[in-house]
Each structure stands twice: as C-alpha cells, then as structure tokens.
Amino acid sequence: MRWLPAWPSAMHTLVFLSTRQVLQCQPAACQALPLLPRELFPLLFKVAFMDKKTVVLRELVHTWPFPLLSFQQLLQECAHCSRALLQERPSTESMQAVILGLTARLHTPETEAGTQPLCRKHALRVLDMTGLLDDGVEQDPGTMSMWDCTAAVARTCIAQQQGGTVEPGQAPLPVEVRVDLRVNRASYAFLREALRSSVGSPLRLCCRDLRAEDLPMRNTVALLQLLDAGCLRRVDLRFNNLGLRGLSVIIPHVARFQHLASLRLHYVHGDSRQPSVDGEDNFRYFLAQMGRFTCLRELSMGSSLLSGRLDQLLSTLQSPLESLELAFCALLPEDLRFLARSPHAVHLKKLDLSGNDLSGGQLEPFQGLLQAAAATLLHLELTECQLADPQLLSTLPVLTRCASLRYLGLYGNPLSMAGLKELLRDSVVQAELRTVVHPFPVDCYEGLPWPPPASVLLEASINEEKFARVEAELHQLLLASGRAHVLWTTDIYGRLAADYFSL
Numbered sequence: 001m002r003w004l005p006a007w008p009s010a011m012h013t014l015v016f017l018s019t020r021q022v023l024q025c026q027p028a029a030c031q032a033l034p035l036l037p038r039e040l041f042p043l044l045f046k047v048a049f050m051d052k053k054t055v056v057l058r059e060l061v062h063t064w065p066f067p068l069l070s071f072q073q074l075l076q077e078c079a080h081c082s083r084a085l086l087q088e089r090p091s092t093e094s095m096q097a098v099i100l101g102l103t104a105r106l107h108t109p110e111t112e113a114g115t116q117p118l119c120r121k122h123a124l125r126v127l128d129m130t131g132l133l134d135d136g137v138e139q140d141p142g143t144m145s146m147w148d149c150t151a152a153v154a155r156t157c158i159a160q161q162q163g164g165t166v167e168p169g170q171a172p173l174p175v176e177v178r179v180d181l182r183v184n185r186a187s188y189a190f191l192r193e194a195l196r197s198s199v200g201s202p203l204r205l206c207c208r209d210l211r212a213e214d215l216p217m218r219n220t221v222a223l224l225q226l227l228d229a230g231c232l233r234r235v236d237l238r239f240n241n242l243g244l245r246g247l248s249v250i251i252p253h254v255a256r257f258q259h260l261a262s263l264r265l266h267y268v269h270g271d272s273r274q275p276s277v278d279g280e281d282n283f284r285y286f287l288a289q290m291g292r293f294t295c296l297r298e299l300s301m302g303s304s305l306l307s308g309r310l311d312q313l314l315s316t317l318q319s320p321l322e323s324l325e326l327a328f329c330a331l332l333p334e335d336l337r338f339l340a341r342s343p344h345a346v347h348l349k350k351l352d353l354s355g356n357d358l359s360g361g362q363l364e365p366f367q368g369l370l371q372a373a374a375a376t377l378l379h380l381e382l383t384e385c386q387l388a389d390p391q392l393l394s395t396l397p398v399l400t401r402c403a404s405l406r407y408l409g410l411y412g413n414p415l416s417m418a419g420l421k422e423l424l425r426d427s428v429v430q431a432e433l434r435t436v437v438h439p440f441p442v443d444c445y446e447g448l449p450w451p452p453p454a455s456v457l458l459e460a461s462i463n464e465e466k467f468a469r470v471e472a473e474l475h476q477l478l479l480a481s482g483r484a485h486v487l488w489t490t491d492i493y494g495r496l497a498a499d500y501f502s503l
Contacts, residue, residue, distance in 0.1 A: 016080040019047050026055040038065045043081075045074050050085060054097035061101025061124075070128040089133050089143035099152050102127060105173060106160055106202055128178040129153070130208045146182045153179050153205065154194030160203045174202040178231065180209040188219050195226040206231040209262075214239045217246045224253040233501075234262035234298075241267045244282040251285075255292040262323075262500060263296060268304035283309075291316040298350075298500045300325035310335035311342075320347040323500040327381070328355030336365035345372035349503050354383035354409070359391050359451075367398050374401040378432075378503050383492070384412035384454040389419035396426045405430050409437045411492045412454050417441040417470055421477060424488070428481050435487045441470055 012020075019040070023029050033056075036044070041060065048057040061069065075085035105124060134146040144152075157177075183191050198205035207227050212220055220237065235254050242250065247268055254263065268286070290313070299321055306313065306329040314321075321344045331353070339345055351373060358366045370377070380402070387395075392415060399405075408427075415423075420438055427433055442448055444462040478484050 011082040013080040016043065016047065019043050019080075020051065023047055023051065023053045023056055026053055029053075029056050030059045033059060033063060041065060042074050043078070045069075046078065046081065046085070049075060049090075049094045049098075050081075050083065052091055052093045054093050057094060057097040058101040058104065061098050061127075062104040064105075064124045067123070067125045068128065069124055069126070072128065072131040086131055087133060089145070090149075091142055092144045092148070093142070095144045095149060095152065098127075098129075099156055102175065102177070102203075103156060103159070105175065123173050124175055126176045126178065130178050130180050132180070134180070134182070146180060147187065150179065150182050150191065151187065153177060154191050157194040157198045157201065157203055157205050160197070160201055174204065176204045176206055178206045178208055180211075181207045182211050182213070183215065183223065184213045185215060185219075188215060188223070192219075192223060192226065195223070199226075208232065209234040209236070211236040211238065212240070217242060217249055220250055221253050224250070227257075229257050230259065232257045232260060234264070235260060236262075236264040236300075238264075238266060244268060244279055244286060248282040248285045248289075251289040255289045258293075259295050260293060261295050262298035262300075263293070264298075264300040264302075264325075266300075266302045266304065268301055268306075283312075287312055287316045291318065294318050297321060298323035298325075300352075301329060302327045302352075303355075304329050306330065306335065307332050308334060311338040314339065314342055314344060317344075320344045322347050322376075323350035323503075324348060325350070325352035325381075326356065327352050327383075331356045331362065333361045333365045336362055336369050340365060340369040340372045345369060347376060348373040349376055350379040350381075350498070350500055351377060352381035353385060354381050355385070355454075357386045358382070359386040359388065363391055363394070367395055370395070370398045370402065374398065374403070376404070377402045378404055379407045379498055380405060381407075381409040381497065382413070383409050383437075384458075386451065386454070387413040387415065388451065389416050389422075392419050393422060396423065400426050400429055403430060404432050406432050407435045407437075407498060408433065409492075409497065411437050411439050411490065412457055413439050414442050414448075414450075414452050414457060415439055417443045417473070420470075420474065424474065424477050424483075425481070428483060433486055435489070437489055437492055440467060440490055444470060 022032070023044070041064065045057070045060050047053070048060060072086065077084040129149065132146065132149060181191065195205055195207075208231060210223070210227065210232065212223065215223075215237075217240075220240070224235075235257070237250070240246070242265075247265065254260070296317060296319060299317075300323075301313070302325055306326065310326075310329075310331065311334075324339075324344065351369075353366070356362065370380075387410065392410075392413075399408075410423075415438070420441060423436075423438075427436070439457060440462045442452065442457075444466045445452075445457075445460055446463060448456065448460070474488050478486060478488065
C-alpha cells in the first residue's frame with residue numbers, strides 16, 4: 001500500500017493567508033499588534049505557533065487581551081485552517097516562546113499593564129496548556145515532549161518564586177497555568193519544588209492530568225498533597241507495582257480529589273501465593289476509599305489480579321463508568337457475567353479486555369457483555385484474548401450490533417485470513433467504524449503450534465510475501481464494499497487508540 005504523508009495539505013482561507021503574510025516581518029507585526037482588532041488575536045496565535053514566529057508569539061502572550069489563553073481552543077481545526085496542531089507534537093521553539101511571553105507578562109507590574117491599550121480592560125488570568133499530544137514516541141529534537149513541557153513550566157515557577165519581593169503597586173499580574181504533568185524518579189524533586197513555589201505565587205500551577213511513572217510510594221503521596229483538589233481530572237500511576245499495601249497508603253490521598261474523572265492504576269494485587277489477613281484488610285480498605293469518588297467515569301486496573309473480585313470493586317462505585325480497562329486481569333466467567341448485569345455495562349463507551357482468555361468458558365459471558373454494551377460502545381480492545389476463527393465467528397452477530405463502534409483492536413489473536421475476511425464483510429453494517437487493528441493472519445506464519453501462545457504470535461517471523469497478498473486482498477475488499485475510508489492495520493504502536501476524554 002502507498003504511504004500517505006502524515007499531514008495532508010491544510011485548507012486555508014483568505015483571512016488565514018493574509019494573517020500569515022502580516023507575520024512575515026516579525027518586528028513590524030509586533031509594532032502593529034496594539035492597532036489590530038482583538039478578534040484577530042486567536043488566529044494570529046495559531047499562525048505564529050504553526051510557523052514558529054517566536055518573536056510575535058512571545059509578544060502575543062505578553063499582551064494577550066483576553067482572560068483565557070487556551071491551547072485546546074486556539075490550536076484546533078478552525079474555520080480558517082483545517083490543521084489541528086493539537087494532534088502534533090509541539091515545536092520546541094514555539095513552546096519556549098509562549099513561556100517567555102508568560103515570563104514577560106509576570107514581570108509587567110499592574111500599574112504598567114493598565115497603560116497598555118491591549119490590557120486596559122482585560123488581563124490574562126488563565127493560560128491553559130493542557131491537551132498537547134503525548135504519544136510517548138521519540139520524535140525529532142525540534143519537538144517538545146510532555147516531559148519537556150513539564151520541566152519548562154516548572155522552571156518558570158521556580159524562577160518566579162526566586163525573583164524576590166517587589167514594592168507595593170509593582171506586583172505582577174497573577175496567572176493560573178493549567179498543565180498536564182508527567183513525573184518520574186529523576187524529575188520528582190524538581191517538580192515538587194515547582195509546585196511548592198507556585199503556592200502564593202503570581203504564577204499558580206494547576207495540574208489537570210497527573211502521570212507518575214516508577215515513583216516510590218512516599219514521593220507519590222507528597223506530590224498528591226501539593227495538587228489543587230479543584231483542578232485534577234486524572235491520576236495515572238504507571239510501573240509503580242504498588243501492590244495492595246502501597247495502594248492502601250496512596251488511595252486516601254487520591255480520594256480527596258472529588259472532581260476526579262479518571263483513575264488509572266496497575267498491579268493491584270497482593271501475594272497470591274501467600275494470601276494474608278493483612279492483604280484482605282488492605283483490599284477492603286481500598287474498596288471503601290473507591291466508594292468516595294463521586295465523578296469517576298474511567299477506571300483502568302491493568303495487570304491487577306481481579307479474578308472473582310470484579311463485583312466487589314465495581315459495586316463500591318457511586319456512578320456508572322463510561323470507560324473500563326481490565327487488561328491482563330485474569331478475569332473469570334463470573335466477573336464478566338457480573339459486569340454484563342451491572343449498571344456500568346449500558347454506559348460503557350470504552351472497554352479493554354486485552355490479555356484475558358476469552359476462548360473458553362469466558363466466551364459466552366463476554367458475548368453477553370457485548371450485548372449489554374452494544375448501544376453505547378465506541379472503542380473495544382481485545383488484544384491477545386486467544387480468539388480464533390470459531391470464537392470470532394460466533395461473536396460476530398453481537399459484535400455487529402455495536403452500531404456506534406469506531407475502533408476494534410484484535411491484535412495478537414490467532415485469526416486466519418478467512419476469519420478476517422468474514423469480519424470485514426460483516427462489519428460493513430457498522431457505519432461508524434473507522435479503525436480495525438488486526439493480527440497477522442496465522443496463514444502468514446510457518447510451523448505454528450496450535451493453539452499458538454500470544455508470545456509466539458508477537459515474536460515469530462511472518463512470511464512477508466504472503467502478508468503482502470493479504471494486505472492487497474483486504475484493500476480490494478474494502479474498496480468493493482465502499483469502505484476504503486476504514487483503516488485496517490497491524491500497527492499497534494500508532495496513535496490509533498482513543499483516549500477516553502476524546503471519545
């Protein structure tokens with residue numbers, strides 16, 4: 001198949017093209033800013049950010065005439081430009097220019113700001129830098145990762161606090177900076193200092209989404225204690241391997257965030273070889289704390305041992321979930337039956353059951369769960385679920401009732417080319433389907449054991465010539481059925497799986 005460019009040419013209006021022309025000479029553009037209508041500032045910002053007009057970008061932030069400057073509003077697809085910059089990694093130059101403009105703004109005393117035409121009635125109060133792409137993939141050095149963004153904002157907070165005291169009437173204009181923070185062992189102390197510095201500072205750091213990776217329990221607690229309870233939307237603890245004991249220490253600090261909508265935890269289990277009274281007490285305490293959340297809509301419990309315990313976990317929640325990720329949780333048939341009958345099933349938009357064996361006694365309860373969630377389900381992930389052709393074919397009648405399904409992940413399942421073709425034909429009725437991540441068909445391997453373990457499917461070599469024929473045949477079937485817009489791919493590392501908040 002022919003590879004298309006990552007970003008097709010964007011559609012631009014005459015207003016956009018004129019704005020781009022105005023910014024060609026940056027010194028002249030900066031001088032003209034006080035004379036331009038405020039209504040042009042949003043488009044000026046997008047063009048300057050896109051074209052790396054850093055001098056103009058810095059001045060735009062410095063003299064921003066509205067109370068809110070939001071990346072999510074300004075960098076999305078708009079009437080003048082179809083390019084959605086939020087779906088790209090931001091350029092380092094543009095991000096640094098924004099931060100420099102913020103610094104300049106903070107060093108503008110209130111008395112001076114009142115004399116500036118653009119700031120006479122409005123002053124920037126909130127800089128919302130949330131929503132930047134965070135794909136975890138290494139990019140060229142000209143782009144900025146979320147780790148870099150976190151560090152850059154943190155440095156600004158610390159520098160502002162170290163600026164010392166100011167004379168009365170010379171206080172800088174306060175600005176709330178909303179960010180998504182990423183922290184690990186190496187950056188923990190630095191970020192903690194930044195959060196402490198922002199308390200009582202003109203630059204107030206507010207975290208919307210927190211992701212902590214491989215962070216010790218005491219450091220995680222210390223960080224949570226510094227976050228604003230009114231701002232936090234998501235807590236994501238990765239690779240921490242807390243176990244029940246560690247989680248029972250952390251969870252009450254998380255539960256104080258009453259507006260929390262998404263909680264992502266991993267490795268929540270004790271020592272299954274030596275179950276203990278303490279382990280059961282920790283689990284009951286964890287369940288009691290989970291019952292404190294009133295706004296929770298997404299729960300991810302990847303790689304947690306929940307066999308036979310899903311009913312205990314989900315029954316404690318006050319509201320139905322819309323996104324539930326239970327990858328590699330060793331679910332039993334009774335877990336799936338409970339979920340199908342629970343209030344959560346009829347509200348689910350996203351469901352991830354990857355790594356759970358659905359080929360035996362779990363198949364019928366899984367099909368019942370799909371039936372219950374059919375009206376709302378948008379995203380279904382079934383990677384490495386041991387689904388072979390017979391299981392897939394028996395599931396197709398209920399799977400195709402998921403009329404709103406946009407994404408289906410089947411990578412790592414032992415499916416043949418015949419099974420994939422049957423899926424393609426039957427899924428024609430699913431008008432909203434846009435992406436199918438499928439496995440390499442078992443026909444493309446040589447000498448597979450049967451049933452093949454997922455590890456073999458993921459690591460064994462395939463016959464490239466056979467797979468090329470498979471791709472060509474699938475493409476022809478999509479064209480013949482008028483479904484050429486649906487992406488069928490084996491790429492599990494692309495930015496295909498949707499985040500809950502983007503559904």
